[in-house]
Amino acid sequence: MTVVLATRNRRKIDELERILVGPRVAVRTLEDFPGCPEVREEGTTFEANAATKALAVARYTGQPALADDSGLEVEALGGAPGVRSARYAGEEADDQANVAKLLEALREVPDGARRARFVCVVALALPDGRVETFRGTVEGSVGREPRGSAGFGYDPVFYPLGERRTFAEMRDDEKDAVSHRGRALRAARRRLTEGRPGEESA
Numbered sequence: 001m002t003v004v005l006a007t008r009n010r011r012k013i014d015e016l017e018r019i020l021v022g023p024r025v026a027v028r029t030l031e032d033f034p035g036c037p038e039v040r041e042e043g044t045t046f047e048a049n050a051a052t053k054a055l056a057v058a059r060y061t062g063q064p065a066l067a068d069d070s071g072l073e074v075e076a077l078g079g080a081p082g083v084r085s086a087r088y089a090g091e092e093a094d095d096q097a098n099v100a101k102l103l104e105a106l107r108e109v110p111d112g113a114r115r116a117r118f119v120c121v122v123a124l125a126l127p128d129g130r131v132e133t134f135r136g137t138v139e140g141s142v143g144r145e146p147r148g149s150a151g152f153g154y155d156p157v158f159y160p161l162g163e164r165r166t167f168a169e170m171r172d173d174e175k176d177a178v179s180h181r182g183r184a185l186r187a188a189r190r191r192l193t194e195g196r197p198g199e200e201s202a
Contacts, residue, residue, distance in 0.1 A: 001024065001192050002027065003124070004028045005030070005067075006057035006067035007029075007067065012152070013029055015176075015181060016181075020066075025193065027066075037056070041083075041086075045083065046070065050121045051125065053065075053067035058125040065125050066122060066125075067123050068122045068123070068184065069123075070180060072085050072117075072118055072119075072153075072158065088101055098153070102142065102154065103144065103157065111141075114142045118137065118179065119136075120181040121184060122187070122188045134191070136186075138161075138178055138179055138183070140159050141158075144157075148166050150169070151167045160178055167179065
């Protein structure tokens with residue numbers, strides 16, 4: 001099956017392709033559909049945002065589409081930044097600004113109270129409106145300074161549970177094996193290889 005990836009984020013596309021593509025799954029990107037409109041993330045849950053993006057792209061392209069919405073939930077911040085992770089420091093904020101704001105918010109929080117989890121919800125949608133979602137999470141903690149140069153987003157400050165390295169210090173295959181996005185995408189890939197989303201497999 002071929003699916004359209006509902007994102008223009010090149011680093012995210014690389015990660016999605018790395019985990020999804022295989023003998024029975026191929027992908028196209030929005031570069032193949034330059035007129036596809038941007039979709040605003042206005043939902044209050046990861047599921048709502050992922051489904052909205054996937055459905056919009058599926059209906060525009062007439063092909064199955066896959067979108068993800070992900071974020072970091074920090075216990076000491078009441079679950080923030082959560083669904084606003086990509087816009088934590090403002091609508092036009094970049095990764096560096098978001099990480100800086102997070103570290104400042106946690107500046108007085110002791111090491112033992114910096115627990116956090118990454119959440120990813122992947123939505124698979126068909127042009128007729130059917131959609132399925134798949135959730136992946138990974139527990140960990142937030143460090144005190146960025147470490148590593150791989151990955152994106154909050155990867156340089158997130159330590160998966162039991163690890164002394166941040167996501168940004170791991171090889172791609174190491175991160176994919178334990179990450180929130182890896183877990184959600186593997187569930188979506190199993191669904192794709194079993195049959196079209198919205199259909200029961202034989």
